[in-house]
Amino acid sequence: MKTWLEGSDCGTWVMIIDNADDHKLFYSKSESKRLASYLPLPRSHGSILLTTRDKKLGIDFTTGNMRNCIELTAMSAIESEEIITSGISNGDDGPADTSSIHELCSFLEGHPLALVQARAFIKRNTMPIKDYLKLYSSTDSNKIDLLSQDFEDMYREPEIKNPITTTWLISFNQIKVNDLKASELLSFMSLLDNKSVPKVLLPGNTNTVEFHNAVGTLIAYSLLKTSQEGKEDAYELHRLVHLVARNWLRIEKTLDRWSTVAVQTLLDHFPAYEYKDNNMQLWRKYMPHAISVLEPSSLSVALNEPLEKMRILLRVAQCLILEGNYIRAEQFSREAMDIGLKELGNEDEATLIAMGSLVTCYNNLEKWDQAQTLGESVLEKRTRLLGPEHSSTLTSKGNLAVTYMRQELFDKAEALEIEVLESRKRIPGLLESDLLSDKNNLAAIYRSQGRLDEAEGLETELLETSQHVNGDEHPDTILCMNNLSLTMYTRGRHEEAVALREKALDIEKRVIGPEHPSTLASMRDLSYFYSELPRFDRAEAVDVSLLDIQTRLLGPEHEDTLGTMARLITDYMNLRQFDKAEAVLVPLIEIRTLLSGFEHEDTLLLMSSLATIYGQQERRDEAMALRTTVLETRKRILGTEHPDTLDAMVDLVYDYYPLDQLDEAEALIETVIEARKRVLGVDHPDTLDSIELLSDIYLRQRQRRDREQGRRRGQGRAAARLRTWTHESEFEFDHMSDSSYW
Numbered sequence: 001m002k003t004w005l006e007g008s009d010c011g012t013w014v015m016i017i018d019n020a021d022d023h024k025l026f027y028s029k030s031e032s033k034r035l036a037s038y039l040p041l042p043r044s045h046g047s048i049l050l051t052t053r054d055k056k057l058g059i060d061f062t063t064g065n066m067r068n069c070i071e072l073t074a075m076s077a078i079e080s081e082e083i084i085t086s087g088i089s090n091g092d093d094g095p096a097d098t099s100s101i102h103e104l105c106s107f108l109e110g111h112p113l114a115l116v117q118a119r120a121f122i123k124r125n126t127m128p129i130k131d132y133l134k135l136y137s138s139t140d141s142n143k144i145d146l147l148s149q150d151f152e153d154m155y156r157e158p159e160i161k162n163p164i165t166t167t168w169l170i171s172f173n174q175i176k177v178n179d180l181k182a183s184e185l186l187s188f189m190s191l192l193d194n195k196s197v198p199k200v201l202l203p204g205n206t207n208t209v210e211f212h213n214a215v216g217t218l219i220a221y222s223l224l225k226t227s228q229e230g231k232e233d234a235y236e237l238h239r240l241v242h243l244v245a246r247n248w249l250r251i252e253k254t255l256d257r258w259s260t261v262a263v264q265t266l267l268d269h270f271p272a273y274e275y276k277d278n279n280m281q282l283w284r285k286y287m288p289h290a291i292s293v294l295e296p297s298s299l300s301v302a303l304n305e306p307l308e309k310m311r312i313l314l315r316v317a318q319c320l321i322l323e324g325n326y327i328r329a330e331q332f333s334r335e336a337m338d339i340g341l342k343e344l345g346n347e348d349e350a351t352l353i354a355m356g357s358l359v360t361c362y363n364n365l366e367k368w369d370q371a372q373t374l375g376e377s378v379l380e381k382r383t384r385l386l387g388p389e390h391s392s393t394l395t396s397k398g399n400l401a402v403t404y405m406r407q408e409l410f411d412k413a414e415a416l417e418i419e420v421l422e423s424r425k426r427i428p429g430l431l432e433s434d435l436l437s438d439k440n441n442l443a444a445i446y447r448s449q450g451r452l453d454e455a456e457g458l459e460t461e462l463l464e465t466s467q468h469v470n471g472d473e474h475p476d477t478i479l480c481m482n483n484l485s486l487t488m489y490t491r492g493r494h495e496e497a498v499a500l501r502e503k504a505l506d507i508e509k510r511v512i513g514p515e516h517p518s519t520l521a522s523m524r525d526l527s528y529f530y531s532e533l534p535r536f537d538r539a540e541a542v543d544v545s546l547l548d549i550q551t552r553l554l555g556p557e558h559e560d561t562l563g564t565m566a567r568l569i570t571d572y573m574n575l576r577q578f579d580k581a582e583a584v585l586v587p588l589i590e591i592r593t594l595l596s597g598f599e600h601e602d603t604l605l606l607m608s609s610l611a612t613i614y615g616q617q618e619r620r621d622e623a624m625a626l627r628t629t630v631l632e633t634r635k636r637i638l639g640t641e642h643p644d645t646l647d648a649m650v651d652l653v654y655d656y657y658p659l660d661q662l663d664e665a666e667a668l669i670e671t672v673i674e675a676r677k678r679v680l681g682v683d684h685p686d687t688l689d690s691i692e693l694l695s696d697i698y699l700r701q702r703q704r705r706d707r708e709q710g711r712r713r714g715q716g717r718a719a720a721r722l723r724t725w726t727h728e729s730e731f732e733f734d735h736m737s738d739s740s741y742w
Helices: 002-006 055-061 077-085 098-108 112-124 129-138 140-147 164-178 180-189 209-220 239-252 255-269 277-294 306-323 326-343 349-364 368-386 391-406 410-425 432-448 452-470 475-490 494-511 517-532 536-553 559-574 578-596 601-616 620-638 643-656 662-679 685-728 730-734
Strands: 013-017 046-050 224-229 232-237
Touching: 055 209, 077 098, 077 112, 098 112, 098 129, 112 129, 164 180, 164 209, 164 239, 180 209, 180 239, 180 255, 209 224, 232 239, 239 255, 255 277, 255 306, 277 306, 306 326, 306 349, 326 349, 349 368, 349 391, 368 391, 391 410, 391 432, 410 432, 432 452, 432 475, 452 475, 475 494, 475 517, 494 517, 517 536, 517 559, 536 559, 559 578, 559 601, 578 601, 601 620, 601 643, 620 643, 643 662, 643 685, 662 685
Parallel strands: 013 046
Antiparallel strands: 224 232
8 A cells, every 4th residue: 555655656645644642653663563664655646644642743754844744722712712602502691691701711721622522511401601610610520520521523433532531541641651751740740730830849850851851742742831930941731631630640549649749849849938038939939839739639638648748738828827818828727737636636846836827817817716715725835845935935925915915905915925025035146136026016015005105116116126137128127117107197197107108018019019918908007097187089099909909809798898998988978079989889888788788787887878978969869768768777676766876867867957857857856865865864975966956957947037037028028119119100010011020
């Protein structure tokens, strides 16, 4: 056949070789077994079209002539969407469920077979795209099941398997046979995050021919591509390859082995959690890979070294704390503590470190009771086991002092911090800069107690020390600046407080990032400072930016997000931009109603604010209707004499003013006065305010009566003058127009 096709008598021909993926089959060292030896040489009258997943094979087949190679890249977003939507009815999704389509195509990263497979499943089950996406996104197990679904393809032979998982598993097994080093790299990388895998993390010597050949094999199979992580080489796996390769380890029963290798590699490279510029850059680079390794889907439950897992859990948790990701840090700290309790007992130092990490998370998540209970337990154990002046014991005391302070147990907090400072001063060789954290806590206690002179003096000293030792852009220096600005603000020195907080915030955004919780807290404080000056336009700008970040990071229903929305509404109202205030307030009421209920006090307060906005917009009827709803709800929930109910009555009185309904206002405020006399007493400020409001109503009523009497007197004089004029000029009057003239 080879000889005949190469001859000129056979006519023109095209030979198609599909799925030519086995390099050894084509180019065996044995001439008799080399398939390429039996293929005709391409002539002017004949061509060979070969498809392969192995780029190396394709290049060898064309003898290195890249002009004869056509490399198929991932599909574009438009092409991907066309494949997904082709032949699918929108159903309940409606004509424009573009967000679900975009998201699904993004997950599948333009892989043609995965797209066709997804479309087949959606079509066969008449499933809305958003439901498929929800199913796909739920668990890794569901992803694997969906990617393993077979589908009909009229262009393939019946015995050929269609699912993408089968296709890749065949490739993985071929790589394992042909290039063991490449198979090992793929196994290891499947446990890390699929993006930006630094070359330095990869096992073995990366400066050998074997390593570069292995990387070349994975790239040739389109399983891997190179990327740049700063100035360092890095690699990236296709998201679906990453998922299927991890499942391959389970099938091959090698997950235990590679989990252990991955954990140990990260322990070797992941830096300690103390703040240093280089450490911070490294842990941010390695963090996604450590978190990926610690996920249940990648880390074997039967890991032979649980203490190794505990070590990496703790290291990641403590770095997450410095990053401000307290929710994730709590999760890892608790898991580390559970391992410690099981493997080491509740008095081992590693277990106590995990407990201390968890206390820090509780403090930052405002879980005060849990922080206090666990913090006191850790302190008791360390005092007994290590002694009262051991550095770990002092750290536990400092953490517990913070818990007491935030629970407003200031005397207990102060006593603990003073103990810590006195003990640390007795440690040989200790520098003043080593006391920064504890002294900052003590200054915060002084501020909370109203001892502002002591607080400011200590904070000024600490700022100078930190600037000298750490420099202006160290997190400890930023903390000192923020604390001092807060004390200045509390003392009424608003301009100085704003200037210092603006400087600190600018540094904070550069050093720890614009979305770190500490940065967001500084933005919130600066908004308050601006409002006090008042600089409402600047407060608005800060709150708009803060709301955008919080909505994206925390979600629209998070309490911090809702608090920023409330401040932004106040900004707009102070700027008399009532339409903008309404645009933020209406969705805030909807969210608060969903979270807390229509009758919750927070919801009712927001409704009262909306009524105020309606009044400013001259929408009197809507304002009155909303005020009445709030009042009736408070009467039913709280009773007629509850202070909040009486406040709602006063709000309604003010709404009567523009409508000149003074009699209704008088009756309502008299009810309020009588109730406040009984509940609060005659001399209470709220009672006196109500009496003053009644006096104002009386004054307005008298002014209204005077105006009415004045009009009547004027009308009487006009009528008398008219009669006189008519009598004197009867003829002329008869010729005037009709009464409409008057």
